[in-house]
Amino acid sequence: MNPPPPTVTRWGQVWRLLLVLAITALSWVELAPWQLANAPGWFAADIAIGVVSTVAAFRWRHRFPVATALVTNVVSIVSFSSGGAASLALVSLATRRRWREIVPVTIVVALTIPVVVAINPVPGPDPRLDAAVVVVVIGLMVAVGLYVGSRRELLATLRSRAEIAEAEQAAKVAQARGAERTRIAREMHDVLAHRISLVTMHAGALAYRDDLPPEQVREAARTIQETAHQAMTELRGVLGVLRDGPGDAAPELPQPSAGDLRILVEEWARAGMRVDLSVDGDLDDVPDAEGRTIFRVVQEGLTNAHKHATDTAVTVRVDAEGGAGVRAVVTNPLRVGTTRTTAPPPGAGLGLVGLRERVELAGGRLTQKVTPDQRYVLEAWVPWPA
Incomplete structure (x- = not known):
């Protein structure tokens, strides 16, 4: 059984938001000028979907991890500004360390890569290289999530052992006092x-x-x-x-x-x-x-x-x-x-x-x-x- 996610402090929320914005900027930096010049409607929709995806990722990634990860990664096909939110939701899902959830979601995310490469109006010099980079990034995100989840479980185990040891010590003290x-x-x-x-x-x-x-x-x-x-x-x-x-x-x-x-x-x-x-x-x-x-x-x-x-x-x-x-x-x-x-x-x-x-x-x-x-x-x- 996985330990419950830790309570996130205000500073924890801030640095997560900054990281999401940084990933969003990296994934949207090439397409945003083209959208603004050639498809302003797409640009506005991209921003709106990105904002909604970010809010959803921060609010519901713990309560509905699978649904949040699927939705944010699917909408990132047409909304490149949702890349940061999709990454956060995928990492959060991987921290649960449940392969029956991680594998299907990862496959769906991998299937979106060819679609993203195909509809991108400003592709790189080698689309296959771009797809390979995205696959590597997805693998790294899953690995990071698994590491974070493993560390949380270890800390929860150590904390539980410490609490049990304290309870046993308290019981021994009470027994010694009675004796x-x-x-x-x-x-x-x-x-x-x-x-x-x-x-x-x-x-x-x-x-x-x-x-x-x-x-x-x-x-x-x-x-x-x-x-x-x-x-x-x-x-x-x-x-x-x-x-x-x-x-x-x-x-x-x-x-x-x-x-x-x-x-x-x-x-x-x-x-x-x-x-x-x-x-x-x-x-x-x-x-x-x-x-x-x-x-x-x-x-x-x-x-x-x-x-x-x-x-x-x-x-x-x-x-x-x-x-x-x-x-x-x-x-x-x-x-x-x-x-x-x-x-x-x-x-x-x-x-x-x-x-x-x-x-x-x-x-x-x-x-x-x-x-x-x-x-x-x-x-x-x-x-x-x-």
Whole structure:
């Protein structure tokens, strides 16, 4: 399919008109004086037909290319001033690069050559030479039209490819922005959910227990203050990572690792949760990327246990033996009854979704299930070659 003709600027119209007038002058320069002296009627008709042909060529050569080329070239038999318009229409037709149009029109134009030579009252010294020159000119005009059409098609193809590339780039940018927003949400959840849960637990205890001595009230308030401060510190760290860091693979420090699991469990224990941690292997030997993933799994498991089964005991088992990968299992009995002393912390319900994505990106797997003895089990495995 041929590309649509380009929009012609005012300067483009001007130089085309000048070229048409120049071709008209060359084709009519010998006959015009003879017509003016011997056949003034023919002279006037020649000018009138030439003007109409020029206007038609400029206005309708794109809308009706075949008809315009045929009419202007046929009338050029008796109107030599139509030569420029006929040339423009023929070149414009050839730019379409449709041989089923070019060949018939070119044959008709070639058949007009003997007629023009025969009725020309001022022929050259060799009419056959004049006919040969006209044939060569017609061939050149067709060749020029084919070249222009080919160049337009090439430019249209390059423009289309550039537009497609820009659209694909825009789609990639939009996808990257969406992925970044998802990563931000995941990091914010991982970092803040734990701290906010601790604050909620202590604040709920203060709201429910009105018989606490002043020392315990001050201790709970101090814990809330410290936990909120740590949450703000970690929030600034996460925002710094997301703003400047290259991604999850190598985030900026400080970031949690497997060695921080004991600190995490101690924080929950101080908050009143019953947590039993057992570790096989050395947590400090776990690489940062794998250790960070395991830390997030345990953190999410403890946070969910606090949300949905506050009064139960939680067991955390971590297997950090190299060669078989790193495995973390967080289990707790399902809550019995529905009565709570405080409202559960709000949640988006996307913690495990983001956690599963994180684990799978690390090449591991995450499973959650309820065992027949009514225990909830969250298990993650991340590969770690020895």
